[in-house]
Amino acid sequence: MIEKFDTLKAVAIPLDRGNVDTDAIIPARYLKTIKRTGLGAGLFHAWRFDENGKEVPGFALNVASYRSGRILVAWENFGCGSSREHAVWSLMDFGIRAVIAPSFGDIFYSNGLKNGLLPVRLASGEVRNLISHLQEVPGSEISVDLPAQTVTGPDGAVYEFEIGSFAKECLIKGLDEIALTLQLEEEISRYERDRKTKAPWLFLDL
């Protein structure tokens, strides 16, 4: 269920860490749900809260100036590890709509696109610039323009990013990818018939 994404200008939160794994984004004990909603409560739980449930003061998401943040800026390999889409759902439930990082775990990247959480890959130097600006002036805003494929930093610097054209189209228009693929039913059936003659052992019923 994709939420449309076009442009977004919002307060950005610097998360000055690399290799942020999806267990850190949402610990496994929060995955015992059969719904997609309400997961914001568990977001970065071990970093946001101490063992008594009190907010950890220094953690970026707890800093007053970043409270209204809708964009997260982090270091390399963001969202590595577990495939749990709950990581994306928890970020979105918290209000985050875009994550900027030098690189992403591949599954997280894909999960983001499917939901309308825009993952933006920028070069390390560009991420460094953004993070230092955001730390110097907490509460400053970043603009993400998906149609133009640009990010504008608090200082007005413009950075370009790459994204697959199909994913971009789906995000901007809020298209239902499954409905689109289902229109290819004939192609899929034809492929199956062809495979069945070439590799019949793949079609034994399990």
Add this chain to the structure above:
Amino acid sequence: MERFLFFTTSYCFRDPRRGNALPVKPVPGILHHNSPMPTIIRKIWDRHVLMERPDGLCLLYIDRHLVHEVTSPQAFEAMRQAGRKVRRPLSLMAVPDHNVPTSTDRLERIDDPDSRRQIEALRENAKEAGITLFDMDDIRQGIVHVTGPEHGLILPGITAVCGDSHTSTLGAFGAVAFGIGTSEVEHALATQTLWQTRPREMRITVGGATGFGVSAKDVILAIIAKIGAGGGTGYAIEYAGEAVRRMSMEERMTVCNMTIEAGGRFGMVAPDETTFSYLKGRPAAPGDALWESAVADWKTLPTDPDSGFDREESLDASRIEPQVTWGTSPEDALPVTGFVPDPENHPDPRVRERMERALRYMDLRPGTRLTDIRVDKVFIGSCTNARVEDLRLAAKVAQGKKVADGVTAMVVPGSGLVKSQAETEGLDRVFLEAGYQWRLPGCSMCLGMNPDRLKPGERCASTSNRNFEGRQGPGGRTHLMSPMMAAAAAITGRITDVREVV
């Protein structure tokens, strides 16, 4: 109509069966090597491409889809809401594993209502869709990546997916097998396909032979330490070389399993006689009538000698020592003979900061001998290391020894069939006599989701795959290692070089 046009006119597809009418234009960030001879990765990929868009996005046919209780309920629910049906239910297998308690009374009681609800949801969804379910009372139940291969579901040359990152395990059979999120689970359920970008291709060649006390787990930990936790991002990895050829199917699964810990999209080993003899006679493998033609097909899969990869890495197996992690990323692996590293010695301030953070979390001091680190728990299990060969290796170390005072040690077989085989061989008695718990199959203490988890501050010698902060329970500290090494730690109560206790 508008949507139909979206496909037919807005975008041009390449249909591989009609020839390459439209050349694929490389997209920045998506590399396409132009080697004339395809690798095994490319061969399997291309067989499954229904169509390819100019930007390199492929519609891949999915042969097998495994389902567990945690990442599937939202997909089934969305299908119901949209009035969609599972397209090919008989290509699926469902099994509860993440939530299931591993205690013997689990059929009578699951205390956690949320866990119970997820397991029930899986049961209902499987029943409604007509999907084969290995339920908790079925001897075939176990960790999805253990039970799938056991049943012969994973064959060379196929595509296989599961809403679980460790689906990379299944690449051991020479398959394209990768983890997906819930939205893609839904897409695969509804269409039997997925839209995927082509991976970059990497070959990791492990030459030579491993020494005494060194296992497949040590090989993969050494690989991750070498290329880094993000080193495989965007890549599919073929594991090759003499050491990999010598490995059993179970060892190859251990290696492929942790591909994701290096960020790899999927890992694989080319099929050979080891693969074929493992598969022969398994319930879902081709029977006598189709066996010869299947094997003939599988033999065409391996990478041709002239094929080129986007990247090549190599390791010498004879130089790999038993590995253990000290930090909070699987890349933090060191030979057990080593010392906790000193962040001061690292030139990059960001790495220094990460190391300092990891040391604080792990409560370790630089320069500490790894073998001086005491452990509270020992966990032998998980989709990485809970197959019968793993248990045999651990039992050999545990034989005639006792678990150290103050240490809780547990063995959690990867499936009911593994458990039964181990019991036939008397491995359960070896562990029980040494003071271990012998439990029922499931993901158990790998991920802090079911009752088996670490308490804050507890330190665990674990055969699982992730040492992330809080992975095995909030505040828990994980040291990843092989089953032999974990069994050695159980005897002494500290991280121990297995070569010194056998």
